Amino acid sequence: MISCVIVDDEPFARDELAEMLAKSPDIDIIGQCSNAIEALQLINRHKPQLVFLDIQMPRISGMELLAMLDPDTLPKVVFVTAYDEFAIKAFDNHAFDYLLKPIDEQRLAQTLTKVRRDHRPQNIDPITPAKLKHLPCYTGNRLKVISIKDVEFVFSDLSGIHVATVQGQTHTQMTLKVLEEKTSLIRCHRQYLLAPSAISEIVLLDAGAEVITLSGAKVPVSRRYLKSLKQLFGYQ
Numbered sequence: 001m002i003s004c005v006i007v008d009d010e011p012f013a014r015d016e017l018a019e020m021l022a023k024s025p026d027i028d029i030i031g032q033c034s035n036a037i038e039a040l041q042l043i044n045r046h047k048p049q050l051v052f053l054d055i056q057m058p059r060i061s062g063m064e065l066l067a068m069l070d071p072d073t074l075p076k077v078v079f080v081t082a083y084d085e086f087a088i089k090a091f092d093n094h095a096f097d098y099l100l101k102p103i104d105e106q107r108l109a110q111t112l113t114k115v116r117r118d119h120r121p122q123n124i125d126p127i128t129p130a131k132l133k134h135l136p137c138y139t140g141n142r143l144k145v146i147s148i149k150d151v152e153f154v155f156s157d158l159s160g161i162h163v164a165t166v167q168g169q170t171h172t173q174m175t176l177k178v179l180e181e182k183t184s185l186i187r188c189h190r191q192y193l194l195a196p197s198a199i200s201e202i203v204l205l206d207a208g209a210e211v212i213t214l215s216g217a218k219v220p221v222s223r224r225y226l227k228s229l230k231q232l233f234g235y236q
Contacts, residue, residue, distance in 0.1 A: 001028045002119060003046070007039040007062065008032075008054035008080060013101065017052060017080070020108055027112070036060035037136035037143045040068055040173045048075050049119050052099075055081045059145050060136060067128040067182055068136065070175050074121040078111055096122060132182045137163055137170040144170065148183050152198035152213045156191045166215045188221045188229055196232055 004027050008014045014032050021027045030046055033039040036057060043051065055062040066077065079091060079098040091098045097111050135146045150165045156176055163170050172179075176193060179185055185193035194211060202221070203210045209221040209229075221229055 001026055002050050002115065003028050003030050003048040004050045004052065005030060005039065005042060005046075005048045005075075006032045006052045007036070007057075007065070008052075009034050009057045010054070013054070013080070017103060017108075020103065020105055021052075024112055026116070035143075036062075036065040036068070037138065037145070039065055040136050041138070043069060043075065044073075044173045047073055050078065050115060051075045052078050052080050055079055055084070060134060063128050064132060064134070066124050067132055068174050068178060070178055071124075074124065076115060076119040076121050077124070078115070091127070096127070130182075131184070135163060135172050135174065135179075135183075137172045139170045146170065148185075148195075149197075151183075151185065151195055152215060152217060153188075153195060153211075153219050154179055154185060154193045155189075155219075164217060186225075186229070186232075188219060188225045190222065192219055192221075194219055194229075202229065202233070 004021065006014050006017055006029065011034070018029055018032065021029055030048055031042045033042055053062045053065070062079065079096060080101060080103070081098060082101045088098065097114060099107060099111060133148055135148060135151065137144050137146050146163060146165060152164050152166065154161060154163050154176065161172050161174060161176065163172050179193055180187055185195055188194045188211065198213045199211050200214050201212045203212060208223045209226050211219040211221055213219060
């Protein structure tokens, strides 16, 4: 069985694709999502082998969603799109699978045949943004999109990944590894990433240092990262 997730903000499009896929007994649809935040949570939790991903979604596009996923657990992706000659040219150049809306069943059958032969993920770097401008976050049952420029720091603990802004804290399903690679946040501690623009002062301590942010929060800095942090301010 090939575990599968459908991500599309149009309910009719999701249902139509699900009906077509239901005719293939080896495709197991484990979830449907209407936006990138839901999809990020579901994909990280269940690790599907295959994702049918709509490109044009509000707030966070399909391409941005892919850039938020950990490349080590990335699923095979089949893009679903209304006609976009630039996107399609990019897919063709890098041999990505894609389906045009409205989806043709024969074309879907051809795609599934290719997926069955090889459902390993591909390198998505050529078609995804190098840097993210937004983070998908959640607090309880509330989902929100936070601008990177509003983030002071991010940290991990046993309860997950926390995103701190001047307004307070929320959570994200993104990993510190991806956040470090795909945002302007810098590493200051094994469990902390920091926005350079949020630094008010650096307090030197016997074991490392401590950053005071513009909102007054205290962020630990380990010895390993102290030198590079001081160099941002012209200190050697």
